[in-house]
Amino acid sequence: MARVRKTVTIRGVAEEAGVSLQTVSRVINGGPNVRPQLREKVQAAIDRLGYVPSLAAQRMSGSRSYIILAINDRERTLADWRDRMGTDWVDQMLLGGILTCSKHGYRMMVELVDTHSDHVERELGAALSALQPDGVILTPPHSENPLITDLLAHRGIPFARIGSDAPGAGIRLTMGDAGAAHLATSRLAELGHRRIAMIAGPAQYSLSGWRIEGWRRALVEAGLPHEGLLEVGDFGYDSGARAARVLLDRNPDCTAIIASSDQMALAALEVARERGLDVPRDLSLISFDNTPIVRFTQPPLTAIDQPIAETVSRAVEQLIARSPETDDSAVIEIAAALVERASTAPAPAKTPDHG
Amino acid sequence: MARVRKTVTIRGVAEEAGVSLQTVSRVINGGPNVRPQLREKVQAAIDRLGYVPSLAAQRMSGSRSYIILAINDRERTLADWRDRMGTDWVDQMLLGGILTCSKHGYRMMVELVDTHSDHVERELGAALSALQPDGVILTPPHSENPLITDLLAHRGIPFARIGSDAPGAGIRLTMGDAGAAHLATSRLAELGHRRIAMIAGPAQYSLSGWRIEGWRRALVEAGLPHEGLLEVGDFGYDSGARAARVLLDRNPDCTAIIASSDQMALAALEVARERGLDVPRDLSLISFDNTPIVRFTQPPLTAIDQPIAETVSRAVEQLIARSPETDDSAVIEIAAALVERASTAPAPAKTPDHG
DNA sequence: ATTCCGTTTGTGAACGATCACAATTTGGGG
DNA sequence: CCCCAAATTGTGATCGTTCACAAACGGAAT
DSSP: OOOOOOOOOHHHHHHHHTSOHHHHHHHHTTOSSOOHHHHHHHHHHHHHHTOOOOHHHHHHTTSOOOEEEEEEEHHHHHHHHHTTOOOHHHHHHHHHHHHHHHHTTOEEEEEEEOSSSTTHHHHHHHHHHHHOOSEEEEOTTGGGOHHHHHHHHHHTOOEEEETOOOSSSSEEEEOOHHHHHHHHHHHHHHTTOSOEEEEEOOTTSHHHHHHHHHHHHHHHHTTOOOTTOEEEOOSSHHHHHHHHHHHHHHOTTOOEEEESSHHHHHHHHHHHHHTTOOTTTTOEEEEEEOOGGGGSSSSOOEEEEOOHHHHHHHHHHHHHHOOTTOOOOSEEEOOOEEEOOTTOOOOOSSOOOOO | OOOOOOOOOHHHHHHHHTSOHHHHHHHHTTOSSOOHHHHHHHHHHHHHHTOOOOHHHHHHTTSOOOEEEEEEEHHHHHHHHHTTOOOHHHHHHHHHHHHHHHHTTOEEEEEEEOSSSTTHHHHHHHHHHHHOOSEEEEOTTGGGOHHHHHHHHHHTOOEEEETOOOSSSSEEEEOOHHHHHHHHHHHHHHTTOSOEEEEEOOTTSHHHHHHHHHHHHHHHHTTOOOTTOEEEOOSSHHHHHHHHHHHHHHOTTOOEEEESSHHHHHHHHHHHHHTTOOTTTTOEEEEEEOOGGGGSSSSOOEEEEOOHHHHHHHHHHHHHHOOTTOOOOSEEEOOOEEEOOTTOOOOOSSOOOOO
16 A cells, blocks of 8 residues: 655645744745745755645735646637647747746646637636636737737736737737748849739738738839739638639739748649649749748748747746736837748749740 | 726625525535525526636645646657657647546646656656646656656556556556557558568657567568568657668668658658659658648658547546546557558569669 | 844735535425 | 434635734844
8 A cells, every 4th residue: 555645735844944834935935034044944845855835825825826828729729730730839839838937937828719709708717717827828819809808908917919019908929920021022032033922811810911011012122013912811721722823813924922821832832733833943932830841842841930939938938027017018029030941943034934 | 997806706606696605616516415496596696707716726625626737758849849840749639638628627738857867756746746637648758657657656646658558557548559550561561562661669669669569460461571671760850761771771672661750751751762762653651640741741641640639538538537546457549540642552563673 | 231123033814615514404204 | 293314505624825914033323
């Protein structure tokens, strides 16, 4: 019969060290006003007993919960998982979040919430009541949903909004979407492309607008046209295929496409293949996201790498360091980078043969 | 000044419904012996106030924590994340875990732990003390680490071991590795392949052995040789490349390879390309895992789909339903499936030209 | 010495729920 | 109509920690 060792509590430590509970508590939390000698003694007792404070008890006694809650879109996440498309957002959020949280003694929890459903508030409210997180990280499109941001603001829970610069409460972080799109477009212009199309994301995402803006600005700067070169998808494969077809039908002289998601880029690649267009000889392709799959396509895709992990990491640090009334006016921007692979090349010397 | 609504507690509900705390508690937990009429009244009060019990308080008062902890290998996970290889294990664990947990009012938390480090026990012990989870899910190689399983058994925390059939405490679940390898090998034999090689995983994973066993058995049944056709890798790309080179050097007449991970299969694909071998004309390839990337390689890979999500889901259900002393003797097996894509084809009519 | 003030340590209450048990109600049989 | 057991409801005590505040300590200024 394995004697189950009784849980070590702060009381056990106090007895072991011969001090009061409060003193142990001070040592745990790095409180001030403890003589170094005593602190060491208590710390030794903690180590000897292998004591770790109970998160539940800490939370109960009015202190922090040491939990950061990351909210993701349920529908998209589940669809991606089920289709085995991978969920780079979740992966990268965890990478950035777990590491940074654990560095500060926090933990990260992932919650899936339906944006569109009319019980967002109930769902999220339940999670908040149950978990009582010290901070919440909102990804698009939740970061732009006033129902959600209002709820959090009203409850007084610090939160970070990724991919939204709409004014209002909350720390705001963006990944330089306009700049990234501008960079990608300029690069294509440098390579001699004259008709550079874009497959954008849906309008309800602010970042869709920013990317369009960056693309358009780069075209204007390069003296290139943009009429008829914009199509909108929903980030998914099918919408990307449709958009690519429309784009190529309408613009036989189009030699480059920027897609606002990897899946849409993949679709464009397939459409090009269908039509006998070689990538990158006849058509250059740049995608947004840089998820694992685009490294293994034929050819590997040039892509804009979204620094999700770093952004989430920054968000976590902001939330943890947060004093109740900090200034949220600034938008923190983490720049995205362009990863050049084999799907981009100089524009063909002449218009591709059409006859 | 946004008036921050005071948190609704069980006391508020009790007052609203005009009953005692205990009665509300009974309603929350679906306890017996509450008259339907009263139950409804209390439920109405709960709904009206939007009350949700605090997890921390529930845990404090000796009840469950409603948390399931999933342990993953830190090293591998971080490497995969950083290399942007995707982490299908984590993805699929979350898919299966989060959904099943939330169905039962539980939550899932992911913890990364170093298997090899000598402070496994301290790390895991800290997590257990802090979180006090109601159950733990162990993935390979943790599921086979006696330090970990002993720790959990000693603490009396129910746990599930995925990919281990070693006797001992804990619910055991496997994904039919032997059967899957047998299936893949038989399929290749049916296609006329005579020399079917395997790139196995490291020996410290039981599942590596099972896969080898399934492969060997299928070969024996088909009257085919297996000498010199086995190489061992570490699941990573580089080791796969090395193994593929050794295998092809040693067996110029080898026409099919089964790799024990997608990354090793990808490496084999690249090695084949280097050597001018066409996949699948000259060489058939089957991989284990079926992560997102193998659908987009050229050609898309035939792969064994590991039912991770379903396995984790089953594990969660077992853990939740667990009574302190249930029988752990049976091993639950969730069968893997073979997804046929374009990397497998009938064996070439003759030995590939070699000269 | 004495006083004072800042530093260090200790004490009881509180957090929000459940547990064990006590009190009350209910429903049938005698 | 009474009594008893079962069903229903209520009452402290309790979990492990921090909070607010009180007490003891120590050194410098008086």
